[in-house]
Amino acid sequence: MGTPLNISNDLALDLEQIIGQCIAILGIRGSGKSNTAGVIFEELLKHNYPLSIVDIDGEYFGLKERYEVLVVGQGKGVEIEVDVDCAEEIAQVSMEKNVPVVLDLSGFLSEERSEFLKAYLTALWNLAGKLRRPYIIGIEEAHEFIPQGIRTKLKELISRIALRGRKRGLGAIIISQRSAKVEKDVLSQAGMLFLHRVVHEVDMRVYGELLPWRKSEVKEIITALETGDCVYINRETILPIYVRERETFHAGFTPSLEVVVTPELRQVNQSIIEAIERAKVGKGKKSRIEELRGRLEQLEAVLAEKDKTIAELEEAARTLGYIKVEIPSPSPPNMQDISKAIVHSVEGGKVAAKAARSMGSVSDSVATRKPVASDPVIEAPFDEGEVIDIDELGSTNSLPQAVRQHIDRLVSRAAKKGILDRRILAFAVAHAPTSYSVRQIAAWTGCAQGVIEDDPPRDFLDMGLIVRERRSDGLHYRSNLKAFVTREFGIYKPDIGAQELHLIAQCLRTRLAVLGNAVIR
Ligand SMILES: Nc1ncnc2c1ncn2[C@@H]1O[C@H](COP(=O)(O)OP(=O)(O)OP(=O)(O)O)[C@@H](O)[C@H]1O
Ligand SMILES: [Mg+2]
Incomplete structure (x- = not known):
């Protein structure tokens, strides 16, 4: 019930x-x-x-x-x-x-x-x-x-x-x-x-x-x-x-002529009233303070977010300014600098090779070594390994502007890689088409063989600027510039032909060779 x-x-x-x-x-x-x-x-x-x-x-x-x-x-x-x-x-x-x-x-x-x-x-x-x-x-x-x-x-x-x-x-x-x-x-x-x-x-x-x-x-x-x-x-x-x-008492009664007295x-219980009153005072004030504190925190968070954005934008602006400054002018190339750089590169190679010889770690002078019969034959529509004709570079002016900018972008991108990677690349392109063992490259760059083995120049390998081959005496690197240029600049055909591709390769070879010698920011 x-x-x-x-x-x-x-x-x-x-x-x-x-x-x-x-x-x-x-x-x-x-x-x-x-x-x-x-x-x-x-x-x-x-x-x-x-x-x-x-x-x-x-x-x-x-x-x-x-x-x-x-x-x-x-x-x-x-x-x-x-x-x-x-x-x-x-x-x-x-x-x-x-x-x-x-x-x-x-x-x-x-x-x-x-x-x-x-x-x-x-x-x-x-x-x-x-x-x-x-x-x-x-x-x-x-x-x-x-x-x-x-x-x-x-x-x-x-x-x-x-x-x-x-x-x-x-x-x-x-x-x-x-x-x-x-x-x-x-x-x-x-x-x-x-x-x-x-x-x-x-x-x-x-x-x-x-x-x-x-x-x-x-x-x-x-x-x-x-x-x-x-x-x-x-x-x-x-x-x-x-x-x-x-x-x-029903306060919502329908009014009538009768006198209604509120009872x-x-x-x-008074303690309940007091509890609510206390809560009212305490909670009311507290919640107002809390509300303001919360609002303050919100505003501070917004401010911090804005500061972060400003810092990021400033950084981006600095980077843009930096790139602008760092990108070499596409034309005309500074012949004197290039000339000096190549000379420096070759001398650097000789010094390194001398050092390597004195250490007895490398049998041949990598800088002076000529390709031998056992070296892989590199087919090229243009000879990657030929002596650079500096005067000829002046004619990069004849290349379409988009191509010149493309070259600049590539060089700029390569310049941002680590010094060891740049040295390997510079060495490979300067000594194309011959391939060299890691041992030989280590001797030339003055870098430990193990370091190159553990930390190969992945970005340049991925870009296809250099290739790595396994031979009986270990890993070898060689320049892949001509194939790279043919592929990378093929998009500009028919505005450019074999002659222009040759010119691009020459220009890139010169500029990439420089990267191995200086600390590029
Ligand atoms: N069962 C009931 N016996 C007698 N009088 C009633 C009864 N129910 C409601 N009334 C009276 O009728 C009138 C209207 O009732 P009530 O206020 O409950 O209506 P309601 O439906 O709530 O109206 P509203 O929608 O306007 O609020 C009041 O004066 C109330 O006293
Ligand atoms: Mg009602």
Whole structure:
């Protein structure tokens, strides 16, 4: 046997049936919805069932006539004026300390109301997840918060409580005079309904979907309902009932000529009031400080991000300036520098070779060695290994500008690689077409053989400027410049022919050979 609730003489309802329930109370203005809701609240309060009522017309403070209910918010019957900062705190007090709360939001602007409810209901939802105790939330004028066809954060929250709150013990009482404007999903999932009188066709249609009657029957029965009458639906039970009148003062009564005296109201425990007041002062100030601190942190983060972007842009600008300075002018090439560089390159080779000979590590002078019969034959449409005719380079001016720029880009790219890689490349192109063993190259560059073996010039190998071959005496490197040029500059055909390709190779050979001698930034 459950705990019977005195709602209507026509209806036997137990308290247990309310737990985790989604209840809808619908009907036109003045049909008795708030009275019905008030009666249910009275019965729940009688049995200390914890609850919150979202009251946007300030009509539920009369419950205090009999019950210890905390009325907070902003409105006529409010005990403690609070704003959104305290919402979480109040929800906590209500749920943890079992304090019934009427949230009088009649004095809030709609935006504030929505913010308050979001904070309040989120806190209730989270707490219910931990506590899993019976708790119910009544929401007046629900169509404002869960409107059909419009998505809001608050609607999502209320719908979640109404549809999925049961497992947490959370129930909802949805009250609305605009049946057609309330989210259909919530109405269709409501386990218990009190359908008061409606007259409009759209509302009648909603009732038609909720009641298993013919359309004409629905209309006939519903239009005949009087104030306080409704059709009660709970699963298979469908019952026309009359809901008793509220025992406590109904501030939303329809005015009459009778003198209405506001009754004396009960106060909740003083300690609860003080707790809320303390929370209000503390939380309000704290949250303001926290809010400002949070804002400051946000702004600082934005500033830091901007500083970073500025630094990156400055770096990019510097790099661009640097590249601009570093890219050699495509024409005319500085003959003197090139000449000096080649001479230097060859001398460098001789010095290295001399050093290598004195160490006895290399049998031949790599710089002076002539290709022997065993060396691979390199076929070329132009002779990569021929002596560079410096004067001829002057004619790079005759190359199309795009080609000259392409050469510059390649040289610039090669110049950015490590010095060891550049030395190997410079050596290979300067001594093309002969291939040289790692041992020989190590002797020439003065670099340990193991270093070259462990750290080969991958980028130049990938670019195809040099190739690596395995022979009986180990790895060999040789220039692949002519094949590289044929492939890389083939795109400019037919603007250029074999003669131009030859010229490009000569130019590249000269400029790449220089890279092995100087520290290029
Ligand atoms: N069961 C009832 N018995 C007697 N009087 C009732 C009953 N239900 C409601 N009333 C009275 O009818 C009037 C309207 O009731 P109520 O405020 O509950 O209507 P409502 O549907 O909530 O209207 P609104 O949509 O305007 O809020 C009130 O004066 C109320 O006291
Ligand atoms: Mg009402």
